[in-house]
Amino acid sequence: MARRWSPAARRYGRRLAVLMTIYLLSLISAVWLFKYELVSGPAAWALAIAPALPIIGVFWAVMRFIIEETDEFIRLLIVRQCMVATGFCLTVMTVWEFLQNFELVPPGNGGFGAAFFWFIGLGVGALYNKLTMGTAGSCA
Numbered sequence: 841m842a843r844r845w846s847p848a849a850r851r852y853g854r855r856l857a858v859l860m861t862i863y864l865l866s867l868i869s870a871v872w873l874f875k876y877e878l879v880s881g882p883a884a885w886a887l888a889i890a891p892a893l894p895i896i897g898v899f900w901a902v903m904r905f906i907i908e909e910t911d912e913f914i915r916l917l918i919v920r921q922c923m924v925a926t927g928f929c930l931t932v933m934t935v936w937e938f939l940q941n942f943e944l945v946p947p948g949n950g951g952f953g954a955a956f957f958w959f960i961g962l963g964v965g966a967l968y969n970k971l972t973m974g975t976a977g978s979c980a
Contacts, residue, residue, distance in 0.1 A: 848908035855901040863894035895955050902962075917969050917977035924968050925961030932957045 845853070870887045873879045879887050902922065909915045933954050939945040966976040 846909060846911060846914070848905055848910065849914075851908065852901055852905040855904070856898065859894040859897040859901060862897075863891055866894065867891040899955075914977050917973065917975070920969055920973075921962055921965030921977075924965030925958050928961030928964050929954055929958040 870891055873887060874884070902918070906915055906918050906922070909918065936945065936949060940947060970976040
């Protein structure tokens, strides 16, 4: 039997949709403006930071979901998922930094920063929950 999304899960979904829309619009705008060298000085700094702000908002939305969710089992699953994501992200970034320190990989990360690996880690955390708890907490 399918379970309905909780009010907290619905709010989380709406927040993600809004934040990801803002992210895509700000990223596309920044890439285009930088590509055609239409921005410089302080505006360039602000524009470069703009796509990071909705990503930071996603972190807030996930933590807000934990606070607002009233089902303690679902909350447990989300917290476990976040813990796995954090461990995964820290592991990947630490290994990458040591590879850079010993000049085995080029400087930079090709645009894949900590947030990217944390989001990948959320997927790993959902799989971990499914394998160890029998559910990833999906509401559908």
